[in-house]
Amino acid sequence: xxxxxxxxxxxxxxxxxxxxxxxxxxxxxxxxxxxNGAGKTTTLRTISGLLTPKSGKIYxxxxxxxxxxxYKRVGMGIxxxxxxxxxxxxxxxxxxxxxxxxxxxxxxxxxxxxxxxxSLFPRLKERLSKPAGTLSGGEQxxxxxxxxxxxxxxxxxxxxxxxxxxxxLVEELFEVIEDINKQGTTxxxxxxxxxxxxxxxxxxxxxxxxxxxxxxxxxxxQENEDVKKAYLGA
Amino acid sequence: MKRFLGxxxxxxxxxxxxxxxxxxxxxxxxxxxxxxGINIILVTSLNISNGFTGLFSLGHAGFMAVGAYTSAxxxxxxxxxxxxxxxxxxxxxxxxxxxxxxxxxxxxxxAFFAVLVGYPxxxxxxxxxxxxxxxFMVIVRVVIxxxxxxxxxxxxxxNIPNYTNIWWVYFWVVITVYALWRIINSSYGRAFLxxxxxxxxxxxxxVNLTKYKILSFAIGAFFAGxxxxxxxxxxxxxxxxxxxxxxxxxxxxxLVIGGMGSISGSIVSxxxxxxxxxxxxxxxxxxxxxxxxxxxxxxxxxxxxxxxLILVMIFRPKGLMGDRxxxxxxxxxxxxx
Amino acid sequence: xxxxxxxxxxxxxxxxxxxxxALVAIGLSMVYGxxxxxxxxxxxxLMIGAYTGLFLLTLYKAPFAIVLxxxxxxxxxxxxxxxxxxxxxxxxxxxVALLITSLAVSMFIENLAIMVLSPRPRRFRIPSFxxxxxxxxxxxxxxxxxxxxxxxxxxxxxxxLFVKKTKIGIAMRATAExxxxxxxxxxxxxxxxxxxxxxGSLLAGVAxxxxxxxxxxxxxxxxxxxGLKAFVASVIGGIGSLPGAVMGGYLLGFAEIFFVxxxxxxxxxxxxGFVFLLLIIxxxxxxxxxxxQAEKREV
Ligand SMILES: Nc1ncnc2c1ncn2[C@@H]1O[C@H](COP(=O)(O)OP(=O)(O)OP(=O)(O)O)[C@@H](O)[C@H]1O
Ligand SMILES: [Mg+2]
Numbered sequence: 001x002x003x004x005x006x007x008x009x010x011x012x013x014x015x016x017x018x019x020x021x022x023x024x025x026x027x028x029x030x031x032x033x034x035x036n037g038a039g040k041t042t043t044l045r046t047i048s049g050l051l052t053p054k055s056g057k058i059y060x061x062x063x064x065x066x067x068x069x070x071y072k073r074v075g076m077g078i079x080x081x082x083x084x085x086x087x088x089x090x091x092x093x094x095x096x097x098x099x100x101x102x103x104x105x106x107x108x109x110x111x112x113x114x115x116x117x118x119s120l121f122p123r124l125k126e127r128l129s130k131p132a133g134t135l136s137g138g139e140q141x142x143x144x145x146x147x148x149x150x151x152x153x154x155x156x157x158x159x160x161x162x163x164x165x166x167x168x169l170v171e172e173l174f175e176v177i178e179d180i181n182k183q184g185t186t187x188x189x190x191x192x193x194x195x196x197x198x199x200x201x202x203x204x205x206x207x208x209x210x211x212x213x214x215x216x217x218x219x220x221x222q223e224n225e226d227v228k229k230a231y232l233g234a
Numbered sequence: 235m236k237r238f239l240g241x242x243x244x245x246x247x248x249x250x251x252x253x254x255x256x257x258x259x260x261x262x263x264x265x266x267x268x269x270x271g272i273n274i275i276l277v278t279s280l281n282i283s284n285g286f287t288g289l290f291s292l293g294h295a296g297f298m299a300v301g302a303y304t305s306a307x308x309x310x311x312x313x314x315x316x317x318x319x320x321x322x323x324x325x326x327x328x329x330x331x332x333x334x335x336x337x338x339x340x341x342x343x344x345a346f347f348a349v350l351v352g353y354p355x356x357x358x359x360x361x362x363x364x365x366x367x368x369x370f371m372v373i374v375r376v377v378i379x380x381x382x383x384x385x386x387x388x389x390x391x392x393n394i395p396n397y398t399n400i401w402w403v404y405f406w407v408v409i410t411v412y413a414l415w416r417i418i419n420s421s422y423g424r425a426f427l428x429x430x431x432x433x434x435x436x437x438x439x440x441v442n443l444t445k446y447k448i449l450s451f452a453i454g455a456f457f458a459g460x461x462x463x464x465x466x467x468x469x470x471x472x473x474x475x476x477x478x479x480x481x482x483x484x485x486x487x488x489l490v491i492g493g494m495g496s497i498s499g500s501i502v503s504x505x506x507x508x509x510x511x512x513x514x515x516x517x518x519x520x521x522x523x524x525x526x527x528x529x530x531x532x533x534x535x536x537x538x539x540x541x542x543l544i545l546v547m548i549f550r551p552k553g554l555m556g557d558r559x560x561x562x563x564x565x566x567x568x569x570x571x
Numbered sequence: 572x573x574x575x576x577x578x579x580x581x582x583x584x585x586x587x588x589x590x591x592x593a594l595v596a597i598g599l600s601m602v603y604g605x606x607x608x609x610x611x612x613x614x615x616x617l618m619i620g621a622y623t624g625l626f627l628l629t630l631y632k633a634p635f636a637i638v639l640x641x642x643x644x645x646x647x648x649x650x651x652x653x654x655x656x657x658x659x660x661x662x663x664x665x666x667v668a669l670l671i672t673s674l675a676v677s678m679f680i681e682n683l684a685i686m687v688l689s690p691r692p693r694r695f696r697i698p699s700f701x702x703x704x705x706x707x708x709x710x711x712x713x714x715x716x717x718x719x720x721x722x723x724x725x726x727x728x729x730x731x732l733f734v735k736k737t738k739i740g741i742a743m744r745a746t747a748e749x750x751x752x753x754x755x756x757x758x759x760x761x762x763x764x765x766x767x768x769x770x771g772s773l774l775a776g777v778a779x780x781x782x783x784x785x786x787x788x789x790x791x792x793x794x795x796x797x798g799l800k801a802f803v804a805s806v807i808g809g810i811g812s813l814p815g816a817v818m819g820g821y822l823l824g825f826a827e828i829f830f831v832x833x834x835x836x837x838x839x840x841x842x843x844g845f846v847f848l849l850l851i852i853x854x855x856x857x858x859x860x861x862x863x864q865a866e867k868r869e870v
Binding site for chain 1: 745748760
């Protein structure tokens with residue numbers, strides 16, 4: 001479904017991605033793990049089009065999307081819940097969700113999905129018409145995820161969705177992610193909480209300073225001694 | 235020692251060129267060369283605040299006006315003063331300073347206003363600073379218009395003695411360029427650059443932001459005042475309308491096209507862009523071409539300047555020179571440092 | 572000291588002036604909200620609107636409804652062209668580059684007008700039914716004054732509803748908050764920016780018509796000061812905020828009329844200077860204005 005081939009990305013003169021090759025198959029949950037500054041966020045931003053590679057190609061459903069502008073990628077079914085939430089603080093919770101569904105035109109579907117989001121995160125419902133900037137950190141995180149879901153994406157990219165959530169909510173969140181996946185959404189997940197990410201993923205990539213260090217079956221990586229030492233805190 | 239000889243060499247060449255121009259050219263061309271010099275002073279001095287310190291001021295014409303009026307008030311011959319401005323305070327009505335002194339006073343007056351205005355305004359950042367300085371320019375104009383006893387209001391002061399000549403102008407050009415050069419290569423200059431590059435880091439590293447900003451602003455204003463004084467004694471008539479947004483704009487165009495942060499860029503661009511209107515003048519006034527009378531095209535020069543500026547911003551945002559300097563080595567094809 | 576009719580008359584004058592400032596300020600403020608650009612060319616759209624109106628009135632004897640609508644459309648169109656040609660290529664450039672470019676665009680438009688239309692001021696005469704005056708004792712106002720105020724209110728209400736209620740309006744507010752995140756929502760940010768320019772310039776175009784109708788005289792530089800004053804107005808209200816721009820416009824209108832109407836007459840020549848003094852004071856004591864949130868980016 002998604003394929004990156006030798007993607008190189010620069011911030012000015014800084015080479016943040018040094019030729020990344022990876023793929024995500026339809027229906028999978030794939031995790032990207034790695035230390036701080038490894039290039040996980042950069043990878044997601046490149047896939048969603050906020051960054052353009054200096055070289056390399058990105059294919060989505062066998063179509064070259066390397067130079068497709070970001071808003072069109074949303075229309076093709078790629079949604080990205082960015083790192084640090086990035087919700088619109090001056091808009092209400094409801095308006096944030098509406099923007100998530102910006103490119104959809106099925107009114108009823110949208111209303112239905114908003115209710116679905118509320119059933120996933122009941123706290124959001126209570127704060128429906130409050131400016132999103134007044135939500136707590138955890139609530140903002142829920143809103144960011146809900147907003148990405150509102151696009152009804154085929155491929156959902158989540159950048160550290162568990163950040164700032166209480167442990168019990170983290171578990172709930174991962175259940176939700178698995179649920180969404182079972183309903184047919186492919187997921188590319190970036191997590192500091194590598195253990196948990198690996199346990200719900202089929203496959204994973206380990207990034208290190210802008211390159212893919214290891215890749216493979218999530219369960220195998222979870223058992224791998226190097227990975228354990230470096231990323232799972234064992 | 236080597237550098238000293240270089241400077242001496244440069245000044246002697248300049249001396250010879252001016253001597254040649256002075257002797258061989260008619261008054262029309264001599265005036266153009268004066269205006270080029272005055273523009274060099276204006277652009278290089280604007281470069282201090284806008285280019286080197288990163289405070290994008292739009293008030294330069296205001297400081298020019300302060301300088302022009304100050305010098306005219308100080309050095310008008312007494313009989314003319316009594317006739318044009320009978321209501322001056324006694325002391326002002328009865329002095330007539332030598333030109334050099336009145337130009338220097340013009341510079342100090344402009345610098346004084348810069349400190350006065352700079353103290354509140356330079357706390358602003360980015361666009362706000364630009365609009366506030368533009369506001370200062372409007373205020374200067376409004377005040378001149380409304381104090382007829384001092385400035386003759388909208389009528390302006392005419393009959394200013396024509397003291398300015400290319401010798402005076404290039405004397406001041408040399409002083410300006412030399413002073414600015416010394417300043418930007420001193421610890422002050424490094425503080426200015428630090429302010430431009432990064433506010434927060436500069437204030438943390440102990441640079442007293444306000445002090446250096448005001449200093450940079452005042453130095454620029456001083457030379458703008460000088461240029462205004464020279465200009466007044468070249469044109470011999472000043473009105474508040476002469477110091478308008480268009481004046482500021484033209485200086486900004488020269489600055490940006492030359493390259494903000496490059497003294498030599500400013501000089502080259504002031505030279506070229508002062509000649510442009512002179513070349514365009516026949517067209518503006520409606521020339522006869524192959525027997526056809528072309529229509530008058532007033533505004534054409536400004537139109538070209540504006541277009542040039544837009545193109546430069548899009549295709550070469552750092553201007554001709556960026557923040558590099560011309561050097562002999564560079565011209566001879568070696569890498570300049 | 573001042574008679575009641577005099578005070579009421581000044582009140583009316585302030586409302587009219589404030590309406591014009593409000594309409595111009597809206598466009599400036601919305602554009603600033605998204606691009607952090609003070610569009611110096613905004614005032615020149617006002618001039619274009621006024622000249623368009625003049626030609627429709629004198630050359631084509633067009634009905635007044637058309638004379639109101641066409642300058643709006645022309646203004647909007649010019650705004651879009653300016654954005655497309657001059658500002659869009661600078662999307663990733665530093666703020667100061669945008670500022671300089673907008674100065675250049677302003678100069679360009681003004682001097683093109685001088686070349687094509689001549690620098691000579693022209694009289695702007697409105698149809699007689701609009702210049703008809705109403706007298707109530709010492710108070711008087713004309714039909715055009717009523718029209719100016721009503722039109723402003725209608726436009727502001729429509730625009731507010733649009734920005735508050737429609738999906739595109741929400742997208743406009745979102746873009747003002749974060750361009751990158753808006754892309755992730757699937758918003759075509761360039762189109763939203765273009766739309767913002769279109770709406771703002773549309774209002775400036777109609778404000779130009781109002782300005783010309785009120786003062787009866789137009790010239791190529793007429794937009795410069797109203798443009799700057801509208802900026803002052805949007806700063807007072809809190810730049811980037813729609814209700815702020817409207818409030819700021821009216822507050823500035825009142826402040827200016829108070830200055831010329833109620834202070835010693837020797838001071839009234841200082842009117843334009845006073846506006847900028849006000850700007851500097853507001854910026855120093857409350858840079859975020861009345862309605863503005865503290866800006867996330869550097870002011
Ligand atoms: N806007 C930027 N400008 C310059 N360099 C950047 C920028 N954003 C990221 N980088 C650099 O690019 C590299 C990769 O950063 P990235 O944000 O992709 O890391 P990450 O794997 O997401 O880290 P974390 O786990 O901390 O979120 C880092 O070295 C970082 O310093
Ligand atoms: Mg990251």
